[in-house]
Each structure stands twice: as C-alpha cells, then as structure tokens.
Amino acid sequence: MNLTHKIKQRILTEGDLPFTELMGMALFDEEFGYYTTRRNPIGKQGDYYTSSHISAHFGELLAEFAVRVWKELGTPDRFYLVEVGGGEGYLACDLLTALRRNHPILFEKVRLVMCEPSPLLQGAQQTRLREFTSQVTWSGLSSLAGNPIIGLVIANEVVDALPVHRLRYRQGQLEESFVTVHHNNLALRWKKPSNPIAFSTFLEKTGMSVPDGYQFEIGLNAISWLTDVAKALTAGTVLIIDYGDLSDHLAVEPNGTLRCFYRHAVNSDFLERLGEQDMTADVNFSALMVYGTELGLKLVKLDRQGDFLIGLGLLEKLEKITDLEQDSLAALKERLALKHFLVPGGMGDRFKVLIQKKV
Numbered sequence: 450m451n452l453t454h455k456i457k458q459r460i461l462t463e464g465d466l467p468f469t470e471l472m473g474m475a476l477f478d479e480e481f482g483y484y485t486t487r488r489n490p491i492g493k494q495g496d497y498y499t500s501s502h503i504s505a506h507f508g509e510l511l512a513e514f515a516v517r518v519w520k521e522l523g524t525p526d527r528f529y530l531v532e533v534g535g536g537e538g539y540l541a542c543d544l545l546t547a548l549r550r551n552h553p554i555l556f557e558k559v560r561l562v563m564c565e566p567s568p569l570l571q572g573a574q575q576t577r578l579r580e581f582t583s584q585v586t587w588s589g590l591s592s593l594a595g596n597p598i599i600g601l602v603i604a605n606e607v608v609d610a611l612p613v614h615r616l617r618y619r620q621g622q623l624e625e626s627f628v629t630v631h632h633n634n635l636a637l638r639w640k641k642p643s644n645p646i647a648f649s650t651f652l653e654k655t656g657m658s659v660p661d662g663y664q665f666e667i668g669l670n671a672i673s674w675l676t677d678v679a680k681a682l683t684a685g686t687v688l689i690i691d692y693g694d695l696s697d698h699l700a701v702e703p704n705g706t707l708r709c710f711y712r713h714a715v716n717s718d719f720l721e722r723l724g725e726q727d728m729t730a731d732v733n734f735s736a737l738m739v740y741g742t743e744l745g746l747k748l749v750k751l752d753r754q755g756d757f758l759i760g761l762g763l764l765e766k767l768e769k770i771t772d773l774e775q776d777s778l779a780a781l782k783e784r785l786a787l788k789h790f791l792v793p794g795g796m797g798d799r800f801k802v803l804i805q806k807k808v
C-alpha cells in the first residue's frame with residue numbers, strides 16, 4: 450500500500466475528491482503524508498530551505514520583535530510565544546537563545562508553546578529545544594483556542610502548506626479541480642465547484658478577479674486556521690511570514706501558483722511522488738487581512754521580509770560581522786546567508802510579513 454493506492458481506494462468508495470483533499474493527504478496523511486513521514490524535509494538533505502534554516506540571525510532578529518511586542522503589552526509577567534508549524538525547531542531555538550543572551554528579564558517570563566501537527570517534527574523540536582525544556586510545551590492550535598494567551602504567535606512558512614482548492618472560470622462558469630480514477634490511474638478533471646457560496650464570498654471579500662481560463666487557488670483552510678489563531682490570543686500580535694501577495698497579484702499566471710518541491714527543484718507533477726514531495730501555493734495576504742479584521746485581528750502592517758528585518762537591525766548585524774571577523778570563513782558564510790534577505794529576488798524580496806494585533 451502507498452498513498453496513491455490509498456487515494457484510489459478512497460475515490461472508489463467516496464467518489465471524486467476535491468483537489469484540496471489530495472493536497473491534505475499528500476502533506477498530512479497519518480501513514481504516508483509528507484510532513485508525517487519525511488525526515489528532514491527542510492535544508493540541504495531535504496527539498497527546500499526556509500529562512501530559519503538559512504541563518505540563526507533570522508530567529509535572533511525575531512527575538513527583537515518579541516521584545517517590542519512584550520513592551521507594547523506593558524511588560525506582562527507571563528509572556529507566551531506560540532510558534533505554529535515550527536518545523537525542525539530552528540527558529541524557536543535561535544529566538545530563545547537570543548532572548549537568554551540579550552534580554553534575560555524577558556527570557557525568564559517567556560513560555561514557548563509549539564503547535565506542530567507532525568509527530569515526527571514534534572520529535573525533532575523536542576530534541577532541538579531540550580535545553581529549554583522547563584519553558585516549552587506542545588499543544589494543538591485548537592486546544593490553545595480554548596485556553597487563550599497573551600503574547601506573540603509566529604507562523605513562518607506555514608500558511609503556504611495549508612491545502613487549497615483549485616479553481617478556474619470557463620466561459621464565465623466557476624469550475625473546481627477534482628481527483629478521479631481513470632484507467633486505474635489518478636487523474637485530474639474539472640467539475641462543478643464543491644462549495645460555490647464560500648468560493649464566491651471569498652472572491653468578493655478579497656477583491657480577486659481572475660481572467661477566464663486561468664487557474665487559481667482559494668485557501669479556505671487558511672481562514673479556519675486564522676480563526677483558531679485569533680481565538681488563541683487574548684491580547685497580542687500575530688506574525689505571519691510567507692511567500693504570496695495581495696489578491697490582485699495572484700491570478701496572473703495561467704496555471705496558478707500551486708507547485709511541488711522535490712530535492713530543491715520545483716515541479717507541477719501534482720499526482721506524482723505523493724507524500725514524498727512538498728506541495729505549496731502562494732498565500733493570499735488580502736484574505737488574511739480581510740478575514741482577520743472580521744476575527745478581531747487589526748491590521749498593523751504588510752511588509753517585504755527584507756524591510757521588516759532591516760527594521761529589526763539586519764544591516765547593523767551585517768556591519769558587525771564585517772567589522773569583527775572579516776577574514777574568517779565562518780564570517781563569510783554568515784554574511785552570505787544574511788545577504789539572502791537583502792538581494793533583489795532573494796528571500797527578503799519574495800517573502801512578505803503580515804503583522805496583526807488583537808487588543
């Protein structure tokens with residue numbers, strides 16, 4: 450049995466599946482999903498890099514952001530940091546290490562909650578965070594929603610992993626991509642949409658207009674996820690970092706933004722290597738802002754990641770490394786890593802940072 454076989458079995462009993470179900474199983478099937486079975490998905494041995502794997506300075510700069518949020522909240526005695534989808538735990542570890550070194554008063558008051566659905570990644574996080582054991586717990590995001598906290602919620606490259614619906618207009622009619630079985634193989638076909646009211650509400654609210662024939666994605670799961678995030682906070686800030694754009698910049702490619710990553714190469718073989726490759730779509734930041742406002746999350750700012758990091762001291766860090774250790778190989782590597790966040794077309798350019806606040 451493999452995931453392709455499991456999906457075929459499901460289609461034979463339940464009928465054709467909306468594409469979002471395929472994506473959900475590809476990433477999170479209990480037995481065969483990418484995040485449930487892939488060891489080290491991120492980094493050199495994996496399929497892609499994230500900012501936290503590029504440089505520890507990323508987590509260190511986010512520590513400065515946490516200090517700002519703590520101060521804005523009036524320096525409470527207990528300050529919760531929630532990391533949703535923390536992957537292998539690099540960001541949380543770098544952030545706590547920086548707080549301990551540079552902001553010991555806040556460090557004592559911090560409790561870290563990791564919300565990670567993959568047991569495999571939870572294990573990696575427990576190992577990486579073992580020196581902070583007394584300050585860290587693991588929780589489901591929905592349990593946290595029933596027990597809200599004051600603090601900062603961080604989600605770095607998480608929303609792009611939430612399964613999306615794939616759609617298109619054909620002669621003015623909305624159609625949705627479904628997975629079917631054809632000659633004993635998985636195949637995609639366009640059908641009437643499974644949830645037309647939710648889709649048209651989404652398009653209307655986010656102001657997304659799509660040329661006829663162009664494929665595009667709608668992230669209803671991102672909205673339910675944001676609902677849980679909003680419920681998890683009594684007061685504080687939500688920081689979402691991801692690639693993506695505003696609605697009117699998202700429907701500009703005929704094939705949409707959905708793509709797979711396998712061993713650092715991008716492909717659009719959505720029915721191949723199921724559970725063995727990452728699948729992701731650009732985040733619709735207009736949707737997070739519009740629905741966020743309805744959920745009580747006030748928009749503070751949408752920024753380029755590069756500008757956000759510069760605001761937290763990226764250039765000063767670069768200058769310091771250059772001054773102190775000009776000749777060492779380690780310093781050279783660090784400088785190159787930081788430049789990923791600064792060069793045009795690099796991570797600082799392609800990624801956006803959304804800051805929302807609950808007061």
Ligand SMILES: C[S@@+](CC[C@H](N)C(=O)[O-])C[C@H]1O[C@@H](n2cnc3c(N)ncnc32)[C@H](O)[C@@H]1O
Pocket residue numbers: 484491499500501502533534535536537540564565566567570590604605606607610611674
């Ligand atoms: C691309 S990885 C990013 C990991 C990490 N934030 C980093 O910067 O390296 C996506 C992460 O989101 C998690 N994830 C996916 N769906 C999730 C959900 N519904 N709730 C919480 N985490 C989720 C995955 O298990 C994984 O940890």
